[in-house]
Amino acid sequence: xxTQAAAHGHHHFERxxxxxxxxxxxxxxxxxxxxxxxxxPGPIPVEPWEKAIDFIRNFADKCHHxxxxxxxxxxxxxxxxxxxxxxxxMMLMEHEExxxxxxxxxxxxxxxxxxxxxxxxxxxxxxxxxxxxLKEHIAKEDQILFEMADAHIGPQGQRRLxxxxxxxxxxxxxxxxxxxxxxxxNELERFNG
Ligand SMILES: [Fe+2]
Ligand SMILES: [Fe+2]
Numbered sequence: 001x002x003t004q005a006a007a008h009g010h011h012h013f014e015r016x017x018x019x020x021x022x023x024x025x026x027x028x029x030x031x032x033x034x035x036x037x038x039x040x041p042g043p044i045p046v047e048p049w050e051k052a053i054d055f056i057r058n059f060a061d062k063c064h065h066x067x068x069x070x071x072x073x074x075x076x077x078x079x080x081x082x083x084x085x086x087x088x089x090m091m092l093m094e095h096e097e098x099x100x101x102x103x104x105x106x107x108x109x110x111x112x113x114x115x116x117x118x119x120x121x122x123x124x125x126x127x128x129x130x131x132x133x134l135k136e137h138i139a140k141e142d143q144i145l146f147e148m149a150d151a152h153i154g155p156q157g158q159r160r161l162x163x164x165x166x167x168x169x170x171x172x173x174x175x176x177x178x179x180x181x182x183x184x185x186n187e188l189e190r191f192n193g
Contacts, residue, residue: 016161033188038127101130
């Protein structure tokens with residue numbers, strides 16, 4: 001898989017859903033690292049945890065989930081797929097549930113210096129809940145929601161979404177940020193717990 005391409009814009013993609021699928025592959029790399037971190041024996045490896053939470057908050061949530069919530073889902077709505085209830089409503093609820101687990105992980109990490117054992121347990125519990133949620137969430141999007149999107153959104157709508165994605169990267173993320181998170185994902189992939 002060509003994760004490097006993600007750093008160089010979305011020009012070579014014809015469908016917006018392909019961009020989102022490629023981002024899923026990058027997120028999965030970090031989920032695999034979180035799995036190792038959650039099972040890591042001994043003291044909490046604070047630095048890789050901080051990087052993983054930074055990635056999840058800024059790449060998985062702000063870059064990726066906000067593209068879905070702010071751009072793909074409204075486009076689906078324009079094509080007759082409602083935001084409330086149904087698969088889109090479920091995806092929105094799952095994004096929100098995920099944010100709760102991420103807050104739990106961040107709080108546990110912040111408390112790690114005081115009560116190390118309690119923090120470790122809280123980190124692992126929230127991480128495992130997040131992993132379970134996000135792996136299934138990604139599978140549902142890849143296999144159901146994006147198929148639905150491709151069936152409803154024609155080439156013109158897909159191109160418009162691609163432009164909006166570029167704009168989101170530029171305005172919300174800023175220059176170099178995508179590259180930074182690619183690097184963090186690759187670095188975390190090398191973590192051996
Ligand atoms: Fe999503
Ligand atoms: Fe997604």
